[in-house]
Amino acid sequence: xxxxxxxxxxxxxxxxxxxxxQSVRDSLVVAQRNLIRMARxxxxxxxxxxxxxxxxxxxxxxxxxxxxxxxxxxPSLYREFLMAGIFAQTVTFATAGAGAGIADxxxxxxxxxxxxxxxxxxxxxxxxxxxxxxxTALTLVVLAIVAVIVGWRIHxxxxxxxxxxxxxxxxxxxxxxxxxxxxxxxxxxxAATSGGLxxxxxxxxxxNAFVPADNMPTVLRTxxxxxxxxxxVQAARELFGNLPPGYPVPSAWPMQHPVWASLIWSVVIxxxxxxxxxxxYRSATA
Amino acid sequence: xxxxxxxxxxVKTFGDVTALDGVDLDxxxxxxxxxxxPNGAGKTTAVRVLTTLIKPDRGRALxxxxxxxxxxxxxxxxxxxxxxxxxxDEYLTGRENLRMVGQLYQMSARDAKARAGELLERFNLxxxxxRPAKTYSGGMRRRLDLAAALVVSPPVMFMDEPTTGLDPRxxxxxxxVIQELxxxxxxxxxxTQYLEEADHLAHDICVIDHGRxxxxxxSDQLKARTGGERVELVVHEREHIASALDVMRAFGKGEATVxxxxxxxxxxxxxxxxxxxxxxxxxxxxxxxxxxxxxRRPTLDDVFISLTGHVAEAADGNGEQEGATS
Numbered sequence: 001x002x003x004x005x006x007x008x009x010x011x012x013x014x015x016x017x018x019x020x021x022q023s024v025r026d027s028l029v030v031a032q033r034n035l036i037r038m039a040r041x042x043x044x045x046x047x048x049x050x051x052x053x054x055x056x057x058x059x060x061x062x063x064x065x066x067x068x069x070x071x072x073x074x075p076s077l078y079r080e081f082l083m084a085g086i087f088a089q090t091v092t093f094a095t096a097g098a099g100a101g102i103a104d105x106x107x108x109x110x111x112x113x114x115x116x117x118x119x120x121x122x123x124x125x126x127x128x129x130x131x132x133x134x135x136t137a138l139t140l141v142v143l144a145i146v147a148v149i150v151g152w153r154i155h156x157x158x159x160x161x162x163x164x165x166x167x168x169x170x171x172x173x174x175x176x177x178x179x180x181x182x183x184x185x186x187x188x189x190x191a192a193t194s195g196g197l198x199x200x201x202x203x204x205x206x207x208n209a210f211v212p213a214d215n216m217p218t219v220l221r222t223x224x225x226x227x228x229x230x231x232x233v234q235a236a237r238e239l240f241g242n243l244p245p246g247y248p249v250p251s252a253w254p255m256q257h258p259v260w261a262s263l264i265w266s267v268v269i270x271x272x273x274x275x276x277x278x279x280x281y282r283s284a285t286a
Numbered sequence: 287x288x289x290x291x292x293x294x295x296x297v298k299t300f301g302d303v304t305a306l307d308g309v310d311l312d313x314x315x316x317x318x319x320x321x322x323x324p325n326g327a328g329k330t331t332a333v334r335v336l337t338t339l340i341k342p343d344r345g346r347a348l349x350x351x352x353x354x355x356x357x358x359x360x361x362x363x364x365x366x367x368x369x370x371x372x373x374x375d376e377y378l379t380g381r382e383n384l385r386m387v388g389q390l391y392q393m394s395a396r397d398a399k400a401r402a403g404e405l406l407e408r409f410n411l412x413x414x415x416x417r418p419a420k421t422y423s424g425g426m427r428r429r430l431d432l433a434a435a436l437v438v439s440p441p442v443m444f445m446d447e448p449t450t451g452l453d454p455r456x457x458x459x460x461x462x463v464i465q466e467l468x469x470x471x472x473x474x475x476x477x478t479q480y481l482e483e484a485d486h487l488a489h490d491i492c493v494i495d496h497g498r499x500x501x502x503x504x505s506d507q508l509k510a511r512t513g514g515e516r517v518e519l520v521v522h523e524r525e526h527i528a529s530a531l532d533v534m535r536a537f538g539k540g541e542a543t544v545x546x547x548x549x550x551x552x553x554x555x556x557x558x559x560x561x562x563x564x565x566x567x568x569x570x571x572x573x574x575x576x577x578x579x580x581x582r583r584p585t586l587d588d589v590f591i592s593l594t595g596h597v598a599e600a601a602d603g604n605g606e607q608e609g610a611t612s
Binding site: 007022025026029030032033036037040041108109110112113114115116117118119123283 | 334337338339340341359360362363365367369370373374375376377378382386387389390391392404405407408418434
């Protein structure tokens, strides 16, 4: 029994490093945990791909011939125009994943365990959003391949295209912080999933993602032009070279400077929702 | 000098529910306090305050000598928490769970790995170490949860209903671990609905109900408050109740009571086993046939009923949870 007694006997407790180093390390430990989970529940990632792929195919072939972009109803032009919209919509679905994951952790008592540990504040949430970022990146890779198959191409070179994907990922990361706040605020993972998705539909449809905004009624058009989501879509379209010839760029500032608008919006969303979510986490009770 | 766990006037309300209504606790280092009470009594809320998970509305608490409100993160270095719900990640293996917790206690990756191996061995989980925890049985999950709480061998442990829902064998195993921990000098606060558990493990017992401490003391002290031993017998034939009652009155030291429907006669006595033998001889002489007879000492259940007016497990639904969440 002496060996066993050793296992349970008291020993010096490790001390905290504190500061940024500990924050990063703790966040990575939690991110690793969430990535292991994702690898063990691959159906979540797979189902996450079904909807965007369906949208790519449906929009390309059902609406493709009927929606005029840049004054032309050439379906191949619409297909190129569409992809940035679908990519952007897909990255925002990270909201539901983060929300459901965190609500599930609350529900199972894991958040209690984490909160009783001497770990960095916010690391549980940062770890989760980082893991979601990895998942979003994987989803985008698969989706880009499907897009290429249906005829999507980039026209401004690889570097600009990568910058476009970086902006999309940043938007997804920002939205996963909104999801984190939702996950901490609801009682069940199911509520977090639907609460993370419902408002995304108006947000992504009252935008330039699927159709040009210039035919919308004035109020909707203004919303669409200032929608954070539209800024990223417009920026990605520019960087991919997917704006159809003769496409009128709206005069609203975010549409004229979409890369900056996208960056600013995403950073503002991260700063706001990270602050709110970490505060909520500190007082969260399962 | 306050004990390893010390609380003074803790008050916590959730909406119009008063979960804690002025709770004082003092647990000397190296001892076990059993916090006993029905669902909704405030046990879980007390644990959540002491483990820095929620802030009390009023009052003050020290754990391992550190102020829970002023330095919560220092407290977190010194405590282990094992809850009602086995809080492990079910998609991670047992080993991955323990490594993660070790790293979040700020151990190096290498130390956390070594420690995980040790604990898995100690808690008989070595064979299942590399399987996801969702394949574990209830007892295995509970052991993994406890192992997670012991990763750094914290000086102060909190266990919230650690054996609720466990089968007797698993409960016994968990009790052995707890006794070993305490022998090693750990201070433990244990909440339970099982009076037997508190009787078995706790040095001191605190009975709480509606957020107040209604009694405290050792198990023996609490039992003594409820009264001494008694003889209980069950006669075979209903018509023998009256004559059995005569015998019991002759030997008893107080009011004898009869439960007609169970044919049971109960009388307080003093004199122990020797007296019991005399009662049996007398019944035999009179030709009263009996189904059962015994000397009963008060259990903590009796204590509980006499203190609170209701049975410990006669729970008001999931009141404890409601109290902790709303």
